[in-house]
Amino acid sequence: MNAPDPIHTGDVPQVQRNERPARAGGRRGAPAVRIPRRSLHGILLLDKPIGLSSNDALQKVKRIFKAEKAGHTGTLDPLATGLLPICFGAATKFSQVSLDADKAYTATLKLGQTTVGGDREGEVVLERPVQVDEAMLAAACARFTGAIDQLPPMHSALKKDGKALYEYARAGIEVERPTRTVTIHSIDMLSWDPVGHHLTIHVRCTKGTYIRTLAEDIGEVLGCGAHLAALRRTGSGTLSINDVVSLEALADMDEAQRDALLRSPDCLLTEWPEVRLNAEDAARFLTGLRRRIKLPDHPAVRVYGPEPTAFLGSGHITAGELIADRLLSPIEVQALMTT
Structure with missing residues (x-):
């Protein structure tokens, strides 16, 4: 939902801060046993689960692989799931290519409700009747294809005066922020639920596009309002959701099986x-x-x-x-x- 942040390297001390170091013989005060780290080079396509921040997912993957150096490319909010490329070692040198690449998302919009922050986690502040048909939905989506200007949401990681916008939002402060131009290559309607008022779309767009803002804007054009109920990233450049692996699957594999999933860093440069x-x-x-x-x-x-x-x-x-x-x-x- 938020624009991708610069790569988070995840370079922390060998013993993670949220891990309790093992102690020799289990005795209090005994020397800590450092977790051995491996030098790995390559890219893992992770299916980030709902509820975890991108950095939390990165740290879990880094611990599973016992990797010395790792980073992710393109932040997904905890509400979002899907493709999160994890770069190990030498692959971090090319992470900017993934950050700059076009993205693809499957998004579910809840029509008729406007919320604080523009997603399902925010309090509902306005409810309006939904009186739309599929032709109206298609026309509303078509209005937002091509180059458009978006106003970054207050609940985002963009910074003003060194402080993230969401920090101002949590304090009840709204600050002025400039619009940004992004390009929506396509919006395809996947399904429409006229009873629950859920519209599911597939979006192809340039980096920095706010899907929650797109959801709100579509709702306003329809006259009923909307918020983002679910978001899944399905593509980043040439990388696809079809090739992802879950944290649960990684945990069940042995080291050789996990290492076999790593792609060469040049997979980011195939174009x-x-x-x-x-x-x-x-x-x-x-x-x-x-x-x-x-x-x-x-x-x-x-x-x-x-x-x-x-x-x-x-x-x-x-x-x-x-x-x-x-x-x-x-x-x-x-x-x-x-x-």
């Missing part, structure tokens, strides 16, 4: 052109040196060595030169090749 270098040029590229290349200019490319699995990093091509942007270390390249 970018591929550049493949010979061994000599690959070694020099990894040091940050520019390479002359017979390829057209392009603002973003993914770069590989001579072996099929040797992903080296990202770069761009300007005036016939391949220029590095984000590089893996030789250790990270080798780790990905042997995984």
Whole structure:
């Protein structure tokens, strides 16, 4: 529901603050036994459950994998479920690509009720009769496709003067905030319940789109008001909800089964052109040196060595030169090749 925040690295001390460290022999005052951490590199597609914040889900995954470094890309509110990419190790270098990618959501709107905060967790402040048909619903959705201006909700993580908007909202203070332009690529009606007044839609949009604001705006156009009753993220760039795994399933797997779920970091870059270098040029590229290349200019490319699995990093091509942007270390390249 909220716009994606910058990546939360989840880098905390080896013993998580919400975990009680084991003690040798169980004796009070005995030295704490540190949880061993592993160096992992890759991306896990998690199905975030309802009721957990994105950071809570991240910490659970990090503990299950015993990972040294992990972060998520694109915050989902506790009310929301669905696709939450978790980046381990070297994959965190490319997390911004996922943050900037288009998103897809399945959203259920409750028509006839306006709530504080725009979702089902807020108190109902206004009820109006619902007198709509499917043609009116389709027309209302169509009004919000294309480039639109949205006013960020007060119950959001955006900051003003170093303070999150939801902190002002909880104190009963409404502050001025500028509108932002987003693009709704499509809104497809999936179902309409004329008895319970629930409308379910599928939305494809650019990053930073507030689905709860979209729900409220559709309700106002219909003249009955609406709030967001449920939200599930189904896509982020080329990543799909079809490939997610739940926390419960992860907990039931052994280490090898969990590790087999990790995708190479370049899965975030599949829409970018591929550049493949010979061994000599690959070694020099990894040091940050520019390479002359017979390829057209392009603002973003993914770069590989001579072996099929040797992903080296990202770069761009300007005036016939391949220029590095984000590089893996030789250790990270080798780790990905042997995984």
